[in-house]
Amino acid sequence: MLADIDTWVLDLDNTLYPADSALAAQLTHGILSTIAAYYRTDLAGARQIQADLVAGYGTSLRGAMLTGTIDPHDFLGFERRLDYSVIEPAPDLAAVLTALPGRRYVYTNGSAYHAEQALSRLGLDECIDGVFDILAGKLVPKPYAESLDAFLGRFGIEPARAAMFDDLEVNLALPHERGMTTVWVNGEVPSERLAERRWRAADLLGFLRANI
Known part of the structure; x- marks a missing residue:
């Protein structure tokens, strides 16, 4: 069901590492x-x-x-x-992300500094092709259209060929309207199809392993 995806859009906090971190x-x-x-x-x-x-x-x-x-x-x-040493490396996630076809981006309402520190600690920095942070969005955050448009334009992303993963459902509504596949990573329930090109998943790694 993700065979047509060649761009992977990943939130950082509570998505690439869990909310209980x-x-x-x-x-x-x-x-x-x-x-x-x-x-x-x-x-x-x-x-x-x-x-x-x-x-x-x-x-x-x-x-x-x-x-x-x-x-x-x-x-x-x-x-x-912040003490980033509290994050455990995630080699299994790194292996799965590396195997994904196409490009992988972090799209975050935090700063690039924060993303870089967290990705390095997780061991994911080599898996990511680019980071779009709150400053790149001129301080307009997800879920606003100005932020999404700036992100898509920066990296030349075709929404119909992109999948976006985020722990906040509100951040996924507009991307889905634009044609992106969306996965709400909420940490509570098994993977479940909510609608066409809309999914809910307990965690990013488990969802990717089951569906790629």
Whole structure:
């Protein structure tokens, strides 16, 4: 069912490594701490602010920029303090990704720095042909059309021949409308076909092994 795919679009956080990773917890704490410092509140207040920003603007960063004056590089500075050694190498995933026909890209709302550090630790850096981050998207995140169009244009991707994997279902709606095969990696259920060219999977590795 993926025989016509020659471009593989991979989210990073909670997709190439699981949501229960210690790195995911560090990311959450880093974002909340940054919001708390910028808005001069505690972590409980930061959680509510983050929820409002994400609901209204797609990401905390974009919301903070549009409603305030924070510099994006200052906001993303917490990534430089993350301990990436908590990620375990993923040789099995590396082997499966390497065997995929065509090109493989990471499409993330994080920064290229974050992606590069995580990919290196996972042992996946040699498997990836390019990274499209929040800065490449001019700070417009998934799921907005401006971000998707910029990503597709940057790498010359034909949607009908591409499959996109993401842990957030909202990020897959527009790609599916554009003709991409989409796989929602939600960590909870076995692989299941939801509709034509739409799938749900417990994890990326298991889905690829079963369907390639």
